[in-house]
Amino acid sequence: MMKLDQIAVRQAKGVSAQKEQELHAFGVHTIADLLDYFPFRYEDYRIKGLTETKDGEKGTVQGKIMSVPSLQRYGRSKSRLTCKVLVDGLLVTAVWFNRPFLQEQLVPGREIILTGKWEQRRLQLTITDSEFPDKGTARSGTLQPVYSIGGSITQPWIRKTIKQALLQYGTMIEEMLPHQLVDKHRLMPRREAVERIHQPDDTVEGQAARRRLVYEELFLFQLKLQAYRSLNRKRMDGVAHVVDAESIRQFAQTLPFELTDSQKKVVNEILTDMRQTSCMNRLLQGDVGSGKTVVAAIALFAAVKAGHQGALMVPTEILAEQHLRSLQRLFEPVGMEVGLLTGSLSDRKKKDAVASLQMGLTDIVVGTHAIIQEGVNFRSLGLVVTDEQHRFGVNQRSILRRKGLNPDVLTMTATPIPRTLAITAFGDLDVSTLRERPQGRKSIQTYWVKHGMLERVFGFIRREVDGGRQAYFICPLIEESEKLDVQNAIDLHVQLQQAFPDLAIGLLHGRLPAAEKDEVMRSFGDDHIDVLVATTVVEVGVDVPNATLMIIMDAERFGLSQLHQLRGRVGRGGHQSYCVLIADPKSETGRERMKVMTETDDGFEVARRDLELRGPGDFFGTKQSGIPDFKLADMAADFEVLEQARDDAAELTAQEDFWTSRAYERLRMVLKQDQLFQGDLLD
Template sequence: MKESVSHIQGVGPRAVEQLEVMGISTVEQLLEHFPFRYEDYAIRPIMEVQHDERVTVRGKVHSEPTLRYYGKNKARLTVRVLVDGLLVQAIFFNQGYLKNQIHLGDVITINGKFDRNRLMISGGTMKTSNQEVTGGLEPVYSVKGSIKITTLRKYIRQAFEQFGDQIGEILPHQLLSAYRLLNRRETLEQLHFPTDTVQLKQAKRRMIYEELLFFQLKMQMFRKLERQGEKGQQKRFNKEDLLVFMDKLPFELTGAQKQALKEILSDLTADHRMNRLLQGDVGSGKTIVAGIALYVNAKAGFQGALMVPTEILAEQHKASLKELLEPFGLRVELLSGSAKAKERREILGALKEGSVDVLIGTHALIQDGVDFHHLGLVITDEQHRFGVEQRRILRNKGLRPDVLFMTATPIPRTLAISVFGDMDVSIINEMPKGRKPVDTRWAKHDMLPRVIEFLKRELGKGHQAYVICPLIEESDKLDVQNAIDVHHQLTQVFPEFTVGLMHGRLSSDEKDCVMNEFAKNNVHILVSTTVVEVGVNVPNATVMVIYDAERFGLAQLHQLRGRVGRGQAQSYCILLADPKSDVGKERMQIMTDTNDGFELSERDLELRGPGEFFGSRQSGLPNFKVADIVEDFRVLEVARQDAAKLVNSEAFWKSNDYEKLRKKLEEQGVFQDQKLD
């Protein structure tokens, strides 16, 4: 199975090169290159087909095909076909070559989506009477370069004939039996050459479980190896000091904050390294929990580091942590890219000698020359904004420091625990007392004059407003508002106020300058793209207007809404949207129904569908070939429980039943601690 694809009959040097372009160089890689969908060529009577269902039908060509070109290199071929006594219109896009293959009176087989109302089949494929029609499920593969799907299918079939008997089982008998799973050879064969939909479903079920079990085994083993390996640094501190510190807080912690703090303190005082994710909705008070952890860490004789994605956020953390910690004799410093050389030298010298207790900064913290005396706790805020390597460099500036990741992007609890299986997860799902929920309204674009009047009233009270647009400038392709035009319009509408503009093309310094002016109330209306999304705290801003709100996901809308409602005054979020789709309408409705980020994340999960929930944010997540952590989250949870039991059992490490499972994990570098971050 590890042999080169060149050993497959019919695969010559040119084909080897073509397959390498697709990342396939061994027989095993070829057999594990699975189809991404299947065309069902089982022919059905057309009267049984539902509206919008994908179907395969056979019929006689009733008219000469017509071919029309539109746009750049786009073609539409139309032909009428008599199917089961009904005259159906078949439409093929960008397949102009079919015109010469279709003749009056021919019997053809069409696969596509059926529009029952218009008696039309569109967007599909066609086979003539001369071509083989399997009458069943036909796999469709992703291909690159010049290789064709039909050629790839031929190579895979030949590989099965030559090497099929070498496909060994890797799951133990106990698991195969408990879940009634197909063996591995049957699974691969059914995924490539399904007998029917029932067998295909069973093959997918087996492969989904296998992929998720391996993912969870890796994480459970990283967790076990980390806890058994190098010990963490136990933090010993005077509990009386902590009680005095807590008594001086200007407010009482919520129940959720207390629980999260209890879990973090338990980790800090344990002999293993903390590796914890702290999830909290926008404004739920994660920063104060992090501040208390930094206080305990400092009182135990260690230094703490807080890494944040932007300089303005770093400035805000510096202000709040200085106020919190300096009355207790702790020194808090900010290391920013804009610091003057003399100031930077002084901070770095104090850091190295140990007189700085907490250092806050952006990625400037991971540069050479930033040396800690005794780093004990690393906190990363909005951790998905930093690469794996950046986070690792910061960790390595200390001797096995405790690590706390913070995120304001709520993830459903079951999913968080399963996906971040190598981390412990703490959740703050309760808002501080007295915080007023943001009043969210959905307005159509023709209601803009009323929105402008409302803005005037709020600005007249001395408050400020954000106005968010999906684009920086006008686009030929999208009929949506852009920040540059809106900035120009609002400057005219509000001559007595200062209107600022911020977008992703500005440099970091320019963005910081605009945000600082807004924070100081020198800018009254800030027109921006979504670059304003994370972490900025302007308590005087009470209105968030979002143009073309249907173009944003629920999580992003919720993050934007979280920029207001940070002061004592009632705040408002106005969603300007004319959604065309049911999903867009539902999204607007959900936003007006709830301010709870965790409830919203559950609904987002349902709405956005498989695979899109995490997007590219979580760099630690593998690309599964068959499994999907959203659609298959129940299997993910079962796999997590099974993996935890296995890794903590003696049999897993010693019994022959698990030898192939251990060997597969060894091949993937798990025992070398190649950690997912």
């Protein structure tokens, strides 16, 4: 028998070829897609009294027409139709705009049902819908679903089409969840939930249907993560590092600073993982400047001391060179060899680097994705650290696993995520968090100014540069745009050159060739550039300790997390650093962002507020992170359900029964259809 996801949406009654194409634009290709095309809210057509309808809000009331209607016309097509209606003992004015055809139907003494905005002071209802009980009502007394639509698809058409599809195919809706979970959480059966979310009798029923479907959506998401994690632990024996605690202590004493309590705790979590036979899969998150690199260095040291090799993978070549220099300083005293492997190395140097890894002469390699390319082999790779790869989804991490080496993996990110959300979103990872700043690290002072104060900002630049410091000036666009009235990097570069003819003003943006980008950043790092005008290319990982001033033009155009990342480019040396946000935000959200940035420089607090303002889809960069765009679920609002779904999925996938019993065959099929489980992982 065919499944709903195998039946084309064209088979639903009333769907023409044109409508089918329009539905495809909304991602609706099959009957299953159509039935899962859920409303995002409801219009309430249930009849209430005027006393239950709040002033300024929409409501539905029933009354009797008490006067002959009056019609006023404006120009060719505009009109205003009014009449008096008796509702709950009050004589109110009902107003219809641009519906002159109703005039003949508004007969004194006739019963009428009105839906519209209630203005208590004027005793007036501005009507959006009206019906006559003597004709038989179509909508009143119900909650009507409201869908995301466009083109020629209207609300009445999509409502009617989904209703028809439920009549045709409703009996084919299959249960997705194991009966014990349905019983445990007292959930509606799936068929009833799908019917009720489209056609609820009341809000309680609609909420119960949503609760069931939200749980299912989050459970299936978590099932994928927990199944992947469970299979990795069962089948992927990794490197069990024999780590000598005393040698770790001695290495920590050679570091140029004392570890914070937070760093010590996280190091212990990582070393405990590394001692296990199963692969480590851990996310290390910490605010900008919290000392993640030092923690990674200790983990790499432990891998080498245990007789293996380590790799640090970073997103850009300039960041690779930066890490190379800092790791060489740390490992030189203990006699460990650190090498570099990037795409721009000459063929000869690349060949030498690969050979050195294969023979085990290089203990630790720092590089870009070149590290995991074909032909790069290690004598014994024990640990891979990926830096600033918070956009690495589960699928990408599984590709790394499939190199056949099964190393421990430590993923680092400077995008703080509320810890509980991180544990749940990255269900296949264990999460360690650095909360403390290293001793002596000064707080960055942040100011918000309007565009009219640009001259004063220029004075601030002059003061810092005259004091021997450097400044960043960030713009949202590269070139002028007719659509967005925002300062662009190229124009600003010219403006600053004119304002400061005696200073070296650099320009950095995404369209520059890679070699030119690297050259500009090297010049800035070597103090040959005083002020660097840039787009958000500098957001990730660039470390220039002498830069003390970060100016962000049109700051309201950036998200909170991005603003915080940019701010983190300064404050890396011993000098007091500043961040200046230049913005004239028109929206409440824009003003709120500026407020948050000036109130706190704690990345976790910024992340929490960002989540409130933007929601998790934007927060994680859904397309990169592997987190889907949920149809109903909201990871912030539905967090408790998300945690419960995670626990249920973890418990289920840990049972041998799950992988063999026919009772879970449907769930195993869901996993097999996922890209993550392609190949032999489930065979």
